[in-house]
Amino acid sequence: MPKPILFAIDDDVSVLEAVVQDLRRQYGQFYRIIRAASGQAALDTCTQLKERNEVVALFLSDQRMPGMTGVDLLQQVIPIYPDAKRVLLTAYADTEAAIRAINAAKIHYYLNKPWDPPEEKLYPVLSDLLESWKQGYKAPFEGIRVIGPRWSPTDHAVRDFLSRNRIPYMWLNPQQNPEALGLLREKGIDDAKLPVILFGDGTALVQPSTTEIASKVGLRTQAQQEFYDVVVVGAGPAGLAAGVYGASEGLRTLVVEPVAPGGQAGSSSRIENYLGFPEGLSGEELGKRAYLQANRLGAEFLTQRVTCIRNEGQYHIVMMEDGREVTCHVCLISTGVSYCMLDIPGADRFTGAGVYYGAAQTEAHACKDEIVYVIGGANSAGQAAMHFSRYAATVHLLVRGDSLEKGMSRYLVDQIESTENIIVETNTEIVAMGGGEHLECVTLLTPKGEETRQASSVFIFIGAAPKTDWLPRAIAVDNKGFILAGPDLKIAGTQFPLKDRDPYLLETSVPGVFVAGDVRHGSVKRCASAVGEGSIAIQFVHQYLATL
Structure with a gap:
């Protein structure tokens, strides 16, 4: 957003230049300083600024100007910028007139010429006025706007995706915000095709998929490389921990997540029993911190859904929902669990609509x-x-x-x-x-x-159900769909294909495919436990890679 404007007006060029220089020296970092040499020129400029949706924070006008006095000018700018602060610059001879004009023209303050030194006679007054202006000013929203009805499953999915990824947006329900329909008409969009996302650059997405949203807001949807040491499927606490430890230990690490970092834990409004956070924190915040940590250490994140894993010799091929594939030495499954669906009359019908x-x-x-x-x-x-x-x-x-x-x-x-x-x-x-x-x-x-x-x-x-229906049959699961690993394979009577060694503790029935977190059979459904498993899994990944 452009800087707010401080507008100086004076017909005396030398005085105007001095005012502008003093304003720029003190306020130039946070405000844009512009000038005009007459009242009419100032009004014309104000009209243009308003058409461009620019903001004027303060007018500083000389009183004695030909054609239009400073008081007249400051009165006429009120309808254009009613919230701007208005300051009159006067000579000593005009002091009484300035005082009378404070009420008549709603002038906020007057200053006498000369104002040297500005540190004593100019800046304290203007700084107080600008601070008051900032407290009352609400900047126009220029970010993402989501237009959609409250009781729409697709609208809920869009808002949930943006919220989980910590992307700020303004939600406009057409039933409560009629102006939303006007915004659609300006874009030539049929209001029957909701939800619609309007972006600050003037573009729009109509009934978008999460992949389309991810691509538009800058989330990566395509892998940068074709081969990785380890691909982590799922960015819940276990997957994020694996991303942190994998990247920090020099492994080329890709973390693939269809929704947002944090997994089911990321939707928790407050976690108060996680070690090291005595005041608690939201699952969203925990997911964000872990994502930033893993990203800083070199892990790559991809907003995609994995639809299949297949083996080709010692390599594992991971296929994404868009049809693209990446190859890796090791795949770690940490897809977590989802809440069980309520099996009662009406539950399916109103999902996303109440x-x-x-x-x-x-x-x-x-x-x-x-x-x-x-x-x-x-x-x-x-x-x-x-x-x-x-x-x-x-x-x-x-x-x-x-x-x-x-x-x-x-x-x-x-x-x-x-x-x-x-x-x-x-x-x-x-x-x-x-x-x-x-x-x-x-x-x-x-x-x-x-x-x-x-x-x-x-x-x-x-309850909680595992997200494993997409896995190949070669990866053994229990009767509820949780993935078997390590000693649990023997207990379940599943034969590990390698004869020269037993599976590692978190290794599945497919060598080189590991599991961590809530999706594992017998796991402790706690955030800290999932983080521990994701960390430990990387140690077994190193052991597996050493055998290749």
């Missing part, structure tokens, strides 16, 4: 002063309930069990119990959902029987 899996960060502001339902009894549900309590009028936390203590950390239970607008309902489950274009009501099975309540937003945090 029913959300995770998404506490994305939808919290949209739920301001509403009644929100959170389903689940583990830490992720408790963290979400605490986060929503800052925005919603009431948060109902529905738990199938008879208490929170069975699945939730004690510190979180204490926080929930001390939060007035969170209502915990135990021995309660949701059995049906209803509504028109979006969720409008839920049916609950409570200890007192079934009851139907009005509801517009339900957030689900129940």
Whole structure:
């Protein structure tokens, strides 16, 4: 955004030059200094500046000018720049007139000529006025704007992608912001084709895919090389840790993630039991820090979805959703888990239109002063309930069990119990959902029987399912889809293909393919545990590479 403007006006060229030089010396780093030699020239320039959406912070005008006095000029700029500060520069003989004009022309201050030294007679006054202007000025938003209805699954997906990747945007719901439709008409875009993303450079994406968004906002969607020592699939805590240790130890490391660094943990509104952060931090912040760390150490990140892994001798070929492939010596699978889908009438129909899996960060502001339902009894549900309590009028936390203590950390239970607008309902489950274009009501099975309540937003945090349906059959999984590795292969009766050695601790049934984090069979579903496994996996990668 261009610098705000300080506008000096005086018909005396020598005085005008002195004013401009003093302004530039003190304020040139943060403001643009422009000049005009008459009141009319200043008005003409103001009109042009306004058409270009430039901002004037302060007018400094001489009083005695031919054709238009300083008071007249400062009165006439008010409709053009009503928030700008207006200062009159006068000779001693005009002091009384300047004082009378302060009320009539709404002048903020007057200064006497000469103003030497400016450090005493000019800068203190102008600095106070500019500080006051900055406090009241709200810069026009020039970043990304997302136009889409609240109850649209595709709109939710776009906003969730941007939020998870920490890309600032302004959301315009056409039902609440009619001006959004005007923005679409200016671009010649059909308002039936929502969501639409408008960018600061004047371009737009209509109903975009996440790959299109990633490419436009500067996320890498194509690998820089064709071959890597290790390709990490998934950028949750385990994948990020592997990226940090792999890159720091000299391995050519590629981390592939379809959504955003942080994985499921990245959607947690608050993690308070992670070692070294006594005040807690959001999963989003943890993901960002780990991403920056891995990137600084040399790991390459790719916003893509892996659709297949196949072997060719000692090499592993990783195929992306767009059809491109990369080759590597070692592949580490750290795709984590996703929340289990709720299998009740209406759940599928309203997914993204009032029913959300995770998404506490994305939808919290949209739920301001509403009644929100959170389903689940583990830490992720408790963290979400605490986060929503800052925005919603009431948060109902529905738990199938008879208490929170069975699945939730004690510190979180204490926080929930001390939060007035969170209502915990135990021995309660949701059995049906209803509504028109979006969720409008839920049916609950409570200890007192079934009851139907009005509801517009339900957030689900129940169970976890692995993301392994894309894997080749050669990679063994248990009956729930979690990947078997190391000693668990023998326990499950799976034959490791190499005869000269046993699989390494985190090695799958395919030599050179490792697994870490929540997607592994028997893993501890904790953030710190996933980080540990991702770190340890790199040590086994080195051992494997030494055998090639």
